[in-house]
Structures are given as C-alpha cells and as structure tokens.
Amino acid sequence: MTGTTPRRQVLMLGAVGAVGVVSAVSGCAVYGAGDEQPPAADPPEGEAGAGDSVVAGTGEVEVGGGLILADRQIVITQPTEGDFRGFSAVCTHQGCTVSAVRDGTIDCACHGSRFSIEDGSVVQAASGLTPESQDPLPEVAVSVEGDQISVTG
Numbered sequence: 001m002t003g004t005t006p007r008r009q010v011l012m013l014g015a016v017g018a019v020g021v022v023s024a025v026s027g028c029a030v031y032g033a034g035d036e037q038p039p040a041a042d043p044p045e046g047e048a049g050a051g052d053s054v055v056a057g058t059g060e061v062e063v064g065g066g067l068i069l070a071d072r073q074i075v076i077t078q079p080t081e082g083d084f085r086g087f088s089a090v091c092t093h094q095g096c097t098v099s100a101v102r103d104g105t106i107d108c109a110c111h112g113s114r115f116s117i118e119d120g121s122v123v124q125a126a127s128g129l130t131p132e133s134q135d136p137l138p139e140v141a142v143s144v145e146g147d148q149i150s151v152t153g
C-alpha cells in the first residue's frame with residue numbers, strides 16, 4: 001500500500017503540473033503569440049496625441065512677436081493674429097541660442113543675426129556675412145488646439 005500512494009500522488013501531481021503548463025502556455029498564446037495585442041493605455045487626460053508636445057499657450061505669444069523656449073531650443077512666433085509658427089532657436093551662424101524677438105525679427109545677440117518671424121529667413125546676417133551666405137532658421141512644425149500650442153512630429 002505504501003508503495004502505491006506515492007505513485008498516485010506523483011501521477012496526480014504530474015497531471016496538475018501538465019494542466020498548469022497548458023494554462024500557462026494558453027495564457028501566453030492569448031496575449032503573446034497571436035495577432036491580438038493587449039489594449040493600449042489611453043494617454044493621460046489633457047495631453048496631446050502621440051508625437052505631440054504642448055509647449056506654450058497661445059496667450060504667451062504676442063501678435064507680431066514671439067516666445068523663445070530656450071530649454072526646448074525653439075521659438076514660437078505669431079506674425080499675424082492666430083497664425084503660429086515654429087523655428088529652431090539655434091542660430092545658424094555659430095549656434096548661439098537666439099536672445100530676443102522684436103520688431104518682426106528673431107535676434108541673436110552673439111554676432112547680430114536677425115531672422116524673420118514669418119519664415120525664419122535671414123533679415124540681417126551675422127557681422128561679416130551676407131544674408132545669402134547664412135542659412136535661415138529651420139522651421140519646426142507646430143499646431144494649435146484650443147489655446148495650446150504643440151510641437152508636432
């Protein structure tokens with residue numbers, strides 16, 4: 001008698017173990033091996049969609065002026081009311097961060113470059129250069145939703 005009980009227990013444990021393995025495998029098959037993916041988590045409320053990043057409020061950017069976001073290295077301008085544009089804040093001369101937006105230009109204090117708030121083109125080149133020999137500020141894609149300005153892409 002004592003010799004059969006352990007064998008039964010072993011067989012039963014083996015069966016339980018096999019069920020456990022099947023469960024584990026089928027569990028993996030449901031979530032890991034099929035085409036189905038676990039549901040994606042919703043983005044936190046108030047955040048923009050994937051790839052977008054809210055950087056400023058529309059009220060922070062003057063009409064005819066701009067806002068330098070030095071930590072993000074971008075400038076947001078509003079040449080005319082409701083028309084928001086984005087540019088790199090890195091001067092194309094020698095890489096200083098632009099320092100001011102006034103009188104329709106984005107200015108770099110390092111060597112005097114001035115760029116258009118409308119298209120980033122060179123209005124005044126750095127000392128010793130011509131506007132044709134200096135690159136414009138690269139454009140940064142922005143979008144406006146409600147009163148929030150986001151950088152897209």
Ligand code: FES
Nearest residue numbers: 091093094108111
């Ligand atoms: S780095 Fe901006 S003008 Fe020279």
